[in-house]
Structures are given as C-alpha cells and as structure tokens.
Amino acid sequence: xxxxxxxxxxxxxxxxxxxxxxxxxxxxxxxxxxxxxxxxxxxxxxxxxxxxxxxxxxxxxxxxxxxxxxxxxxxxxxxxxxxxxxxxxxxxxxxxxxxxxxxxxxxxxxxxxxxxxxxxxxxxxxxxxxxxxxxxxxxxxxxxxxxxxxxxxxxxxxxxxxxxxxxxxxxxxxxxxxxxxxxxxxxxxxxxxxxxxxxxxxxxxxxxxxxxxxxxxxxxxxxxxxxxxxxxxxxxxxxxxxxxxxxxxxxxxxxxxxxxxxxxxxxxxxxxxxxxxxxxxxxxxxxxxxxxxxxxxxxxxxxxxxxxxxxxxxxxxxxxxxxxxxxxxxxxxxxxxxxxxxxxxxxxxxxxxxxxxxxxxxxxxxxxxxxxxxxxxxxxxxxxxxxxxxxxxxxxxxxxxxxxxxxxx
Amino acid sequence: xxxxxxxxxxxxxxxxxxxxxxxxxxxxxxxxxxxxxxxxxxxxxxxxxxxxxxxxxxxxxxxxxxxxxxxxxxxxxxxxxxxxxxxxxxxxxxxxxxxxxxxxxxxxxxxxxxxxxxxxxxxxxxxxxxxxxxxxxxxxxxxxxxxxxxxxxxxxxxxxxxxxxxxxxxxxxxxxxxxxxxxxxxxxxxxxxxxxxxxxxxxxxxxxxxxxxxxxxxxxxxxxxxxxxxxxxxxxxxxxxxxxxxxxxxxxxxxxxxxxxxxxxxxxxxxxxxxxxxxxxxxxxxxxxxxxxx
Numbered sequence: 001x002x003x004x005x006x007x008x009x010x011x012x013x014x015x016x017x018x019x020x021x022x023x024x025x026x027x028x029x030x031x032x033x034x035x036x037x038x039x040x041x042x043x044x045x046x047x048x049x050x051x052x053x054x055x056x057x058x059x060x061x062x063x064x065x066x067x068x069x070x071x072x073x074x075x076x077x078x079x080x081x082x083x084x085x086x087x088x089x090x091x092x093x094x095x096x097x098x099x100x101x102x103x104x105x106x107x108x109x110x111x112x113x114x115x116x117x118x119x120x121x122x123x124x125x126x127x128x129x130x131x132x133x134x135x136x137x138x139x140x141x142x143x144x145x146x147x148x149x150x151x152x153x154x155x156x157x158x159x160x161x162x163x164x165x166x167x168x169x170x171x172x173x174x175x176x177x178x179x180x181x182x183x184x185x186x187x188x189x190x191x192x193x194x195x196x197x198x199x200x201x202x203x204x205x206x207x208x209x210x211x212x213x214x215x216x217x218x219x220x221x222x223x224x225x226x227x228x229x230x231x232x233x234x235x236x237x238x239x240x241x242x243x244x245x246x247x248x249x250x251x252x253x254x255x256x257x258x259x260x261x262x263x264x265x266x267x268x269x270x271x272x273x274x275x276x277x278x279x280x281x282x283x284x285x286x287x288x289x290x291x292x293x294x295x296x297x298x299x300x301x302x303x304x305x306x307x308x309x310x311x312x313x314x315x316x317x318x319x320x321x322x323x324x325x326x327x328x329x330x331x332x333x334x335x336x337x338x339x340x341x342x343x344x345x346x347x348x349x350x351x352x353x354x355x356x357x358x359x360x361x362x363x364x365x366x367x368x369x370x371x372x373x374x375x376x377x378x379x380x381x382x383x384x385x386x387x388x389x390x391x392x393x394x395x396x397x398x399x400x401x402x403x404x405x406x407x408x409x
Numbered sequence: 410x411x412x413x414x415x416x417x418x419x420x421x422x423x424x425x426x427x428x429x430x431x432x433x434x435x436x437x438x439x440x441x442x443x444x445x446x447x448x449x450x451x452x453x454x455x456x457x458x459x460x461x462x463x464x465x466x467x468x469x470x471x472x473x474x475x476x477x478x479x480x481x482x483x484x485x486x487x488x489x490x491x492x493x494x495x496x497x498x499x500x501x502x503x504x505x506x507x508x509x510x511x512x513x514x515x516x517x518x519x520x521x522x523x524x525x526x527x528x529x530x531x532x533x534x535x536x537x538x539x540x541x542x543x544x545x546x547x548x549x550x551x552x553x554x555x556x557x558x559x560x561x562x563x564x565x566x567x568x569x570x571x572x573x574x575x576x577x578x579x580x581x582x583x584x585x586x587x588x589x590x591x592x593x594x595x596x597x598x599x600x601x602x603x604x605x606x607x608x609x610x611x612x613x614x615x616x617x618x619x620x621x622x623x624x625x626x627x628x629x630x631x632x633x634x635x636x637x638x639x640x641x642x643x644x645x646x647x648x649x650x651x652x653x654x655x656x657x658x659x660x661x662x663x664x665x666x667x668x669x670x671x672x673x674x675x676x677x678x679x680x681x682x683x684x685x686x687x688x689x690x691x692x693x694x695x696x697x698x699x700x701x702x703x
Contacts, residue, residue: 035528079528210672215623218423219668222416239530239624250541250550251419271532271624274539 025072026062026336028053028326029092030319031103033080037212037239040266040311041105045128046075048319049102051297051304052327062327065334071327074098078109085109089116098122099336102322105315107131108182114148123338123345125326127151127318130158130261131183132190135371146366146374147342151322153284153377155260159190161282162233162258163198165384165395169256171231175206175224177217177244179236184209187235187260205229210240217247225253234259238267245272245279256280264385264392266311276387280395283385284377285317285356287392291403297355313392321354325362325376328352346373356403357381419547420668421661426553427622428660432652433560433615434637435644437608440567441488442646443584444604447496447507449488451515452612452637453630458518459484459613460620460629461526464533473536477617481610487518488609492602515634522627530626537621552621559618561653563611568649580604632676639683645693655694658682 030049032042053071056062061070076092078085085106092098093116100123104110107129114134117124124147126134132155138146166174176191178184188207195202205227208220221244224232232248234241234257241263248257256278262268263281272279287310289295297320301310310316326341328350333340351360362376383402386395394400434456438448449455462483466476495510537551571577582590583600590597616630623629640659644651659679667675686693 037530039529208672213628214672216423216427216664219420219664219672222419222668226412226416242532242624249539250548252541252543252548267529271530273532 024067024069026064026069026330027072027074027095027098028323029074029076029095029098029101029103031076031078031085031088031092031101032105033109034075034077036080037237037267038080038105038265040238041128041262041315042077042080042103044310044312044316045103045105045319047305048297048301048316049323051300051316052320052323054304055300056323056327062331064330064336069336078104078106078113080106080109082106082108082112086112086116089113093117093120093122099330099338100124100326100341102127102319102326104129104134106181106183107134107186110134111137111182117147118143121145121147121338121342123147123149123326123341125149125151125322125345127322128261128312128315130155131186132156133182133186135374139368139371142368143366144368146368147338149345149363149374149376151318151325151362151376153261153282153382154375155187155190157377157379157382158260158282159187159194160198160379161382161384162191162260162280163194163202165258165280166231166233166256167198167201169231169258171202171256173203173205173227173229174231174233175208175227175229176204176233177208177210177220177224177236178234179240180209180211183237184235191233191235210236210244212237212240214240215243217244218251220244221247221251221253225251229255231256231258234263236260237262238265239271241265241268241279242271242276245275249275261314261385263387264312264314266309269387269390269392272387277389279387281385281387281392282382283314283392284382285314286383286385286394286403287313288394288403291400293357293404294355309391317355321352321356321359324352324354325359415546417665417668420664422547422549423553424660424662424664425657426549426557426660427664428640428656428658429557429560429653430615430619430656431633431637431640431659432656433563433611433618434633435641435652435656436560436564436567436649437611437615438638438641439646439649439652440604440608440611441492441601442641444580445492445496445500445601447500448511448638448641449491449496449515449605449608450508450511450634450638451491451513451518452608453632453634454515454518454522455484455487455491455609455612456616456619456633457522457625457627457630458487458616460533460616460625461522462613463617464531464620464625465526467534473534477614480613480617484613484616485606485610488612489602489606491609492605496605497598497601519627526625526627528627530624530629533617533620533625535621550622552618556618556622559614563614564649564653567607567611576603636679639679639686641693643682643686643694645696648693648695651693651695 034042057070061068076088078088102125130152178188206224258280261281263279329345333344346365364373367373383399384395385392459480463476463480495514496507499506541548541550579595580600583597587597640655644655662678
C-alpha cells in the first residue's frame with residue numbers, strides 16, 4: 001500500500017514537472033524514413049533539422065512574445081511506408097501540443113498522412129519529398145485553408161530540368177524508366193508533360209517500369225537499347241536506380257542517365273559504384289566547401305555527426321533551412337499556436353539566411369488555384385548535379401553562382 | 410542474329426545463371442530431406458544471415474576468400490542449431506511441428522538481422538573485375554559466373570563427399586534406413602545433425618555468392634525459400650542433377666516472362682511450374698517413385 005502510494009506520488013510529481021516544462025517549450029515533430037531504402041534522405045533531413053534546433057537552443061531558444069522558448073523535438077520513423085506514415089501522422093496530430101511538423105521523404109506517405117494535420121490545422125513543412133501529388137492533392141480538393149507547406153524542388157521543376165538537360169546533351173530519342181510507386185508514376189507523367197511543353201524535341205521510344213526491390217533491370221534496359229534510346233530518363237529511389245546503373249554497365253549500354261534528385265542518394269552512389277558515374281540530377285544544394293554560403297553548414301554537420309560525407313546533402317540542407325524558417329515564423333507569430341504560425345509562414349517579414357539561400361518570403365497566402373503559393377523553390381534555385389567518384393558535383397560549373405548568390409525568388 | 414532473338418537469349422542466360430542460386434538453396438533442402446525427412450523452411454534466412462556474416466567479416470578487414478569459409482562455418486553452426494532447436498523434438502514425436510518451427514526460427518533470423526545490421530540493403534564487395542564479358546553478343550558479369558560456378562562446385566564437392574568418404578556413406582546409410590544404420594553402429598542422430606550443418610553451410614555459401622548481385626538486406630531471401638522449394642519439388646527431392654536443370658529452367662522462365670509479359674509477371678512461372686509438378690508428377694520430374702509396402 002505504502003509502496004503504491006509512493007509510486008503514485010512520484011508519478012504525479014514527474015507528470016506535474018513535465019507539465020510545467022511544457023509551458024516554455026515549443027514542440028516540433030520530425031517524421032521521415034529513418035530505416036529502409038529512403039533512410040539516407042530521412043536521416044540526413046532529421047540530422048540537418050536537429051543541427052538547426054541545437055544551434056537555436058544553444059542561443060537560448062526562440063523568442064516567442066517576449067519569452068525564450070527552447071525547441072523540444074519528437075521524432076517518428078515512418079519507414080517510408082504509406083500505412084505506417086498515416087499512423088504516425090494520426091499519432092502526432094492527436095498529441096494536442098505539437099506546434100509544427102517537419103519531414104516526409106516519400107510522396108505516398110504525404111498523400112496518406114497529411115490529411116490528419118490538415119484536419120487539426122497543424123503546420124507541416126514537407127521536406128524533402130518532391131512528388132507533385134503531395135501538394136496537388138490539396139489544390140485538386142480545393143482546400144481553402146492549408147497548413148501544409150513544401151520546402152523542396154518539386155517534381156515539376158525537376159522534370160523540367162531533366163528534359164532541359166537531355167536537350168542540352170543533344171539527345172533525340174530517350175527511354176523513360178520509372179518505379180511503380182506514386183513517386184515513379186507521377187514522375188513519368190511530369191516528364192512526358194515537360195517534353196510536350198518544351199516543344200516535343202525529345203522522342204520517347206520506350207517507357208518501362210520496375211518494382212521496389214527489383215535487382216535485375218536487364219529486361220527493361222534491353223527494350224530501351226533495342227528501341228534506339230540515346231539516353232535514359234529515370235524516376236525511382238536509390239537501390240533500384242543502382243540496379244539500373246549496373247544493368248547498363250552489364251549490357252555495355254553507354255548512354256547518359258538523367259533523373260530526379262534521388263540519383264544523389266548515397267544508396268544509389270555507393271551501390272552503383274563506378275557504374276553510377278556521370279548520372280545527372282537536379283540539386284538544391286551541393287556538398288562542396290568551396291561554396292562560401294554552404295561551408296559553415298557542411299562543416300557543422302560533419303563535426304556534429306562525425307562524418308566526412310553527408311548521406312544526402314540536399315535533404316540535410318533542406319532540413320536545416322526549413323527548421324530555421326519555421327523558427328523565424330514562430331518568433332514572428334509570437335505564439336506556439338499552429339494557426340498563427342501558419343499565418344506568419346505565409347507572410348514572413350525577415351529574410352532568413354540559410355545554407356541554401358537567403359529566404360525572403362518563400363511562401364505566400366494559399367491559393368488552391370496556384371500550388372506555387374506554398375512551394376518555396378523555383379527553377380532558379382536549382383542546379384544540375386552529377387555523380388563523380390562517390391560524390392555529387394556541379395554538372396555545369398557555371399551554375400556555381402546560383403549556389404553562391406542570394407537566390408531570392 | 411536479330412536483335413529480338415538476342416534480347417531473349419540475354420534474358421534467358423541471365424535468368425539461368427541466377428537460377429543456379431535457386432538450385433543451390435534447393436540442394437540444402439535435399440540434403441536435410443534425405444537424411445532426416447525434414448526441410449528447413451527458414452533456408453532463405455540462413456542464406457541472408459550467411460551473406461550478412463560474410464559482409465561483416467569483409468568489413469573487419471578479412472579478404473573475400475577468407476570471409477566465405479568463415480561464413481560457411483557460421484552457416485553450419487546455424488543449420489545445426491535449427492535441427493537441434495526446431496526439428497529433432499518434432500520428429501521424435503512424429504509430428505509435422507518442424508514446418509512451423511523452422512519458419513519461426515527463420516523469422517527470428519530476420520528480426521536479429523534487422524537489429525544487428527539494420528533494414529537497409531547494402532552492397533557486397535567482391536574481388537572480381539568490374540564490367541561484363543561477352544559471348545556471342547550476350548553479356549555475362551563476373552558475379553553471375555561466380556554464382557554458377559560456385560553453386561556447381563559446392564554441389565559437386567558434397568556429392569563426392571557423400572559417395573567416397575566414410576561420413577558421407579554413413580549419412581547415406583541413415584537416409585536409406587535409420588534403424589538398420591543404427592544396428593550397424595552408425596549414430597543416426599549425429600548423421601542427421603551433420604546433414605543439417607552441411608545444408609546450413611551451403612546456404613551461407615549461397616548468400617556470399619548471391620549478395621554481390623542482389624545486395625544484402627534482411628528481406629533479400631524472402632522470395633528465395635519459396636522459389637528454391639519450387640525447384641526442389643519440381644526436380645524431386647533426391648536428384649542433384651535435376652535441381653540444376655530445374656533451377657536454370659525456373660530462372661530463365663522468370664526472366665523471359667518478366668520480359669515478354671511485363672515485370673509484374675516475373676513470379677508467375679515458378680508458381681505455375683510448382684502447381685503442374687504437384688498435379689502431374691508429385692515425386693518430381695527426376696524423382697523416384699517410392700512404393701510403400703504396407
């Protein structure tokens with residue numbers, strides 16, 4: 001009896017003390033795949049965001065209406081699976097005291113889970129998921145008031161760049177290879193649409209799909225080869241992209257490979273090895289310390305996590321900048337209430353200096369007719385990267401000014 | 410040769426070489442079935458654990474040639490463990506509990522691998538040269554050749570040992586008639602344990618030669634057990650030669666159907682082959698019909 005009373009007192013006092021603490025912290029959730037095929041992106045995004053949080057907390061936290069509040073972090077692994085992602089979103093949206101969510105790598109997870117945040121009005125910044133569907137689902141539904149923002153170069157921009165690059169290389173006939181997920185299928189559609197938009201200079205001679213987990217792409221590649229493709233446009237994630245690269249090597253099918261930014265995933269670069277060299281993909285950030293703006297972030301990341309190479313530099317930098325933008329929005333809102341944070345994200349007054357760019361009012365009031373209102377990146381923010389001996393470097397050195405300069409939209 | 414035919418030939422050859430891997434895993438079924446009339450439905454997981462063990466050994470600096478035998482020893486230990494932990498008791502009680510128990514041990518293996526090595530697929534480094542060889546316009550990679558030659562080599566080695574060593578002959582005696590073997594002074598329990606250990610070693614070896622092609626991950630073997638079992642059933646559970654043919658046929662059929670009908674249909678021929686074999690020739694194409702005298 002006595003023992004149970006003691007336990008009860010302890011329980012009560014601890015719950016009271018956390019209750020008291022909750023008053024002067026801002027709770028932010030980070031979700032993403034921290035295991036599975038998309039883990040390099042999820043982990044880098046999380047670690048980039050955590051780096052920002054620890055810097056903010058070391059400086060005393062966010063000034064919210066006169067009180068300094070530290071950021072408290074909740075992390076959830078969605079394993080890159082749609083159903084798991086939906087459960088995570090349900091859990092976080094029912095916690096009641098979460099101010100905002102950052103994350104999601106897999107477009108399917110955003111499509112399945114984000115409705116729970118929208119129902120509760122919880123602010124979410126999607127990064128680095130790039131699939132068009134995660135924003136267009138809201139414009140199609142005509143949602144009036146949207147607390148979902150994106151901080152990534154969406155597939156529309158990426159497909160545009162891929163097609164531009166293919167044209168720049170002088171290709172006439174291309175094959176499209178894509179995975180059978182939401183991401184791959186919508187990427188394929190974006191590519192086809194972009195080819196039309198850019199005047200139909202490219203002819204698509206083969207469209208082939210593959211499943212997650214496929215290791216042998218010879219069949220798809222033979223069809224591409226036989227149809228006379230001079231280049232392969234790719235939409236998928238790391239492990240399968242690596243299988244495409246090694247299949248190409250095996251068949252001696254030496255044509256350029258251009259695809260979504262997933263070609264910069266470490267599990268593509270490491271698994272493909274030499275076969276991956278020369279693969280081209282859009283990037284918002286390049287891990288190159290000779291870029292003045294990027295250097296402090298790259299060095300801080302290497303030091304904080306004891307690595308010489310960021311698994312997914314784009315995800316890490318986007319996680320970092322998104323967190324900085326969110327912190328600024330919470331400060332400007334003077335409140336930890338999601339509705340007020342949303343309003344200030346839509347109208348940021350101060351320019352935030354990030355690892356990627358100086359962000360001056362990246363988002364504006366949501367307009368269901370125009371998804372761009374909640375998209376932070378434009379074509380002008382993005383450069384072409386190229387895999388070279390285990391790293392991603394600039395494909396067109398002239399684009400260094402984009403990464404260096406003040407990429408104000 | 411026209412391009413269409415060359416493409417088909419390429420698909421068939423690539424599939425056939427991978428099919429040797431199915432044959433090797435199926436050979437593991439055959440070994441334990443011959444001796445103890447039970448098979449390990451967690452055989453694919455032993456393949457996966459063998460591959461991961463090999464990867465870790467290479468990770469700590471062992472060369473490939475040394476890592477493979479050590480991984481095989483680990484595989485042998487695991488095979489022996491599965492027999493002692495999951496199979497022996499069930500067989501002594503003359504029930505089919507071993508089916509479920511070997512599956513459960515396999516699932517434990519997956520959980521252990523996820524916790525030890527993580528859920529991600531990892532590349533498996535090999536000392537073979539990069540790039541591919543060409544025969545009559547058909548490309549073959551070194552890791553694929555390693556699968557074929559490794560599988561044939563190990564199977565030949567075990568078959569020879571079965572025929573020409575005392576231990577091998579003892580195991581064969583037990584598989585023919587355990588009671589009579591006991592009367593001749595052979596400990597049939599030890600002989601069965603031995604066959605499980607050899608089966609485990611073969612699985613681990615399979616892991617180290619498949620992984621360079623498929624990468625290593627906890628789920629790499631999920632479909633392998635089923636495919637290898639199809640091969641074993643189609644070929645019959647007592648023909649080593651039949652396994653190789655059935656393995657090649659299944660691998661090629663998979664690749665061709667994936668190529669001709671679309672990648673979603675890859676798995677179909679294996680299942681159709683299994684159903685046909687069970688319906689038309691349950692003892693297997695190369696199997697001997699066992700007539701039970703009552």
